[in-house]
Amino acid sequence: MILSIDFNSDEAIYMQLRNQIIFGIATEEIREGDSLPSVRQLAEDVGINMHTVNKAYSVLRSEGFLKLDRRYGAVIALDINKIQAIEDLKNEMRVILAKAICKNVTEQEAHAMVHQIYSDILD
Amino acid sequence: MILSIDFNSDEAIYMQLRNQIIFGIATEEIREGDSLPSVRQLAEDVGINMHTVNKAYSVLRSEGFLKLDRRYGAVIALDINKIQAIEDLKNEMRVILAKAICKNVTEQEAHAMVHQIYSDILD
DNA sequence: GTGTCTGTTATATAAATAGTATAACAAACA
DNA sequence: TGTTTGTTATACTATTTATATAACAGACAC
Numbered sequence A, B: 001m002i003l004s005i006d007f008n009s010d011e012a013i014y015m016q017l018r019n020q021i022i023f024g025i026a027t028e029e030i031r032e033g034d035s036l037p038s039v040r041q042l043a044e045d046v047g048i049n050m051h052t053v054n055k056a057y058s059v060l061r062s063e064g065f066l067k068l069d070r071r072y073g074a075v076i077a078l079d080i081n082k083i084q085a086i087e088d089l090k091n092e093m094r095v096i097l098a099k100a101i102c103k104n105v106t107e108q109e110a111h112a113m114v115h116q117i118y119s120d121i122l123d
Numbered sequence C: 001g002t003g004t005c006t007g008t009t010a011t012a013t014a015a016a017t018a019g020t021a022t023a024a025c026a027a028a029c030a
Numbered sequence D: 001t002g003t004t005t006g007t008t009a010t011a012c013t014a015t016t017t018a019t020a021t022a023a024c025a026g027a028c029a030c
Helices: A013-026 A039-046 A050-062 A082-102 A107-122 B013-026 B039-046 B050-062 B082-102 B107-122
Strands: A066-069 A073-076 B066-069 B073-076
Touching: A013 A050, A013 B082, A039 A050, A050 A066, A082 B013, A082 B082, A082 B107, A107 B082, A107 B107, B013 B050, B039 B050, B050 B066
Parallel strands: none
Antiparallel strands: A066 A073, B066 B073
16 A cells, blocks of 8 residues: 655645545455554655554554554554434534535535546446 | 524534535525625634634635625625536535445435425525 | 713733644554 | 563654744734
């Protein structure tokens, strides 16, 4: 799995890592039980500090994507709380769809976008 | 228009204001040409600093929701750049849908959610 | 003109967050 | 025994967030 950082992005480095790893899981590039590089290894690979990677891993653990183990390092372990996931999604969608509605994006266009993203990720 | 701040939220105050004003525009509670309270007035009303309101207004202006005028204060003025809006929406949706997919949220469920949010906001 | 209301700009300060740097610890294991 | 793992601690810098005070110029009512 290739992880790359845009140091000019306004998005925090640990969030860029977090998002890319979530994409990797969604696309099944990495699966339940797979190990991620150790915090030190990944930090060296992408040229950032160990603690920044550790923060990304900690966020992913608290969000139910990872298990951190002294023996095996960071292991993909999905905690599927669908009620929570739907609640989170709804809250996040409300804000970005409200913005889209102000800009005259139609419901049809939003549906088309959801469909395309699902296809991009799953196919 | 009622604006309220949750001081215990992890979301920045100026972003809470920004989001609530976007909701107000989406629901047509406030419309093109309507004025928002002055930075000083709103700051006093919700009990925050003038500069925090000013930052919210500045963000809204740069995102194409407001026009700031010395005579009339902050006036709703939508700059509809639909290409940009769709691009923004797609990028924001990609992240939250990737997360949802990891948690087994189906495309059907995502569509239902989009439909419900559009209905909630527009009806 | 005077006073008052706009947004705007400039400083200063405090707190929190983000990122880096170095170091040490205990568990696991070859 | 030595190495690797996550974990924790401390320290430092930079940026962001929020507050506080102050001043400025344009607009406008009196």
